[in-house]
Amino acid sequence: MIRKIGVLGISLLCLATIISCEKDFNDVGGRVIDNTKFETGELLLDVAIEKIDISDSNTNDAYKAVRADNISTTVGEYWLGVYKNGGYKGIEASIISQLKLLNNPKIKDTKPATKIGEIDSIYVLDKVILKIPYTATNIGKETDGKPKFRLDSILGDISIPMPLNIYRNGTYLSELNPSNPANQNSFQSNHSYIKSELLNENTGFTFKPSPKDTMLILTRNISNGNTYKDTIKLANKAPFLTIPLDKEKMKTIFWDKFKDTEFSSSSTFNNYFRGLIIETEGSNGTIFPLSLLGTNASVSVDFLYTITTFQKKEGEATLVLKDTLPNTYSFPLSGIRNSKYVMSPATTAVPSNNFVIQGTAGTMAKVTILNESKLQELRDDKLLINDASLTFYVNQNINTNKNIVPQKLFIYQNIDKGTKGIVPTQLTDAYKETATFGGYIQLSEDDKPEKYSFSIKDYISDLLDGTTSDIEPLILKVYNNPTDSAIKNNAIDVNVRTYNWNPRGVTLLNGSETANGVKRAVLKISYSKEK
Incomplete structure (x- = not known):
């Protein structure tokens, strides 16, 4: 008899605990888990892309050249020789x-x-x-x-x-x-x-x-x-x-x-x-x-x-x-x-609605993903960000060989620090979510280079909850190892250097839906929203 009462008591206690936990769980994050009160969805946001070329006479001084010495860092590779590849600058x-x-x-x-x-x-x-x-x-x-x-x-x-x-x-x-x-x-x-x-x-x-x-x-x-x-x-x-x-x-x-x-x-x-x-x-x-x-x-x-x-x-x-x-x-x-x-100029013109990224040539791109009105609209919608990815598709008519394109691209942001000037800075995802930040080349089923994708959930979440309001364009470039790493000697390094000794280049599709359809450059946001 005592044994039965003991078992019954334990069972009732467990049930009470489960009910209590369920109530608490439903309350977490404004009752995100209660699917009867929340809806999920996806947004595809067009992005605007502007090229950055260090050889242009009107280019901002911050992009005039890549740094090329070993004075402040250990340089991993030095390249020697001549490389000419049609649609990219000769080096x-x-x-x-x-x-x-x-x-x-x-x-x-x-x-x-x-x-x-x-x-x-x-x-x-x-x-x-x-x-x-x-x-x-x-x-x-x-x-x-x-x-x-x-x-x-x-x-x-x-x-x-x-x-x-x-x-x-x-x-x-x-x-x-x-x-x-x-x-x-x-x-x-x-x-x-x-x-x-x-x-x-x-x-x-x-x-x-x-x-x-x-x-x-x-x-x-x-x-x-x-x-x-x-x-x-x-x-x-x-x-x-x-x-x-x-x-x-x-x-x-x-x-x-x-x-x-x-x-x-x-x-x-x-x-x-x-x-x-x-x-x-x-x-x-x-x-x-x-x-x-x-x-x-x-x-x-x-x-x-x-x-x-x-x-x-x-x-x-x-x-x-x-x-x-x-x-x-x-x-x-x-x-x-x-x-x-x-450098010598490319001998083949970049196709319309395409843009080029090339490492040592200093060919990069500004990527504008949000303006003030769109940011405020998203804030007013009170979205809870489940995921945010920024994807760039490769022009597979030009880049057919996975071995000669950059194996990784990189994004960062130029932040206006007032008297300190414009400071190239890591996105929070680069050091908080290092394993998922991305940027690596992804291949199609026929083993051709297909796309590069970045997870920027933390950055978008910070914009929507007001942690930051900095919507300056992101800078896209060829990743340079190890100087572009946000973690150096087991410590976070938020500053981005201008080194680049990677000569590889790739041609990417821009954000035009008319020209590039589902393969346009796009920001995809997955969200939850209270009904």
Whole structure:
């Protein structure tokens, strides 16, 4: 009997609890859950799109160029080469960089060989090269058993040879702003540099990127007058580009000065030798990324030399050849590094009711999604936002290859901060809803690039509940990794930088319903509304 009463009591308690919870649950958020009192629906809002092009003379100063230095951030990629693709701007991408000073390099270690056993060592400079490792992936083995590589992220036509010139940079690269040393310096992608002298061995040097360029064979000089062949490879046997430099010039300005004051410290060295300008040019070709981070991936100026050692032996009147030792001094690209992008106009007009987004070219778009009257109308309707998505469809007649379009786009907002000026700022969704914010390329059933979509529920909700009233246009651009990330080092960073080293472009359909129908650029709002 007691057991039955206990069970009955527990059952009644649970029922009361459920009823109480249901009442509370129905009251949450103004009784959102009570479907008899709320209706749901969707709104499709047209958006207005205006292009932003840094090459336009009337463009706002905020968009004149993308930032291209590594002074305030770690640059993930540097692009080199020429890329021309009809409907997009042509890009000639070059690299400017200081070199790292080595610790105590020497070019002789000579002792008078007057006594038995004493050694005389002679250093002979064999060749000077600029070594540029490609970004590549090992995909197996060739038929001869050698490693087989694929060049990664390469864009363009690899059959076209491209001129490549190496200049001694005459522009002093400083971390501090020359006009105001209290401020940090910056270099834009269109900065002009002084070419003090050409350093190529061959003034007509051209190249075509190849995954088969995995070695360099050179002639070594022994101080007794003989020579021999030697093979140079990377430690990981990956492909690399080799540009021979003028040995006599490099001997005069580098090799012979190792013990002079110009090489006594990093500051004096960077003032004496202000770095290299690695410049490509041409009407067409390929563009590819380089990593300047890490030992195995470093781009460097290599002085390839041979040490020949002699020894005086008992009973011998002259020195006797003892050994030869091949060696290298590598001066990696380090310190301040910049990219330079020389743009040429697109050769194919953008179709009407389309617009172009392109990374390093600085081609972006302003997207106006709401005006004051529409915002007030939505507020008056007292909508509760369940979801809000901003979608841009790809022109699939132009962009058929998923591998060459941007893999991700990005939106942010320019906020007027009064005396601080216009500040590019992350949307709240970018850091509050990182996993769902979006921007990634989505593919159609036939594996073509179809659309990019962003979830901006928090931003729209904040507008409707009055948390913010800032309806300035959103800015759409090619996503740049990692500088566009709203989370850096596990902390929120609301500021958006103007860096972009992604050269890819895509053609998108604008907001015209007449021209583009269901594939027009559109803001879709899913809502609940009290009846």
